[in-house]
Amino acid sequence: MEEKLTVKVEDIKAGADEMVCPVQRALYYIEEFLKGPMCGRCFPCSFGTYEAKLRLHGIIQGEGKGDDVDALIRISENMSVSSFCRKGKETARYLKEYLDTGVFQVHIKGICPDAECMKYIRYKIIPDKCTNCGVCKTVCEEHAVSGQERKVRFQTGYPPFEIREDKCNCCGQCMPVCPTGAIVVTEKTTGRVITGKEQEVLV
Secondary structure (H helix, E strand, O other), rough: OOOOOOOOHHHHHHHOOOOOHHHHHHHHHHHHHOOOOOOOHHHHHHHHHHHHHHHHHHHHOOOHHHHHHHHHHHHHHHHHHHOHHHHEEEEHHHHHHOOOHHHHHHHHHOOOOOOOOOOHHHEEOOHHHOOOOOOOHHHHHOOEEOOOOOOOOOOOOOOOOEEOOOOOOOOOOHHHHOOOOOOEEOOOHHHHHHHEEOOOOOO
């Protein structure tokens, strides 16, 4: 019989810290905690972490509301006081640490400051910078880039390439290959560029 590997909360924290967005970090930590270290012997920890997982998932999917943040604060406080073991208390402290940053509340407004939550961002091609080279279209595995490659340099009559939001999975493979820096990441709600070389608002 294969021996089950013991997962430590320290290892989970290390994995979560590799992410940038605090909400993504919290969800990763909670999901991994549920898979391994969480023993399920006390109500505040077992039910609290499961509810936290659902709330965090909703926020990342752009479906979060103010009461989700309130619920997460309540869960972290209850777990911190009532969890029987150190693992549950450490999970509560980890969650509370990021709740205190205010980033969760910003997500509720439709903005991921770190541009890591797909539902809050979109990739966009700046028309004036696009040369129709077609490199972005070649690397896109989701076939989200549409446009006709310009066969003759400086030849007119070709509209700039576009990224189809309904197909784009925000993998980011197109940005580093664009020779003119025409691809940027913008906030869906405001159009503000948050990653890229342009700094104006794109509608």
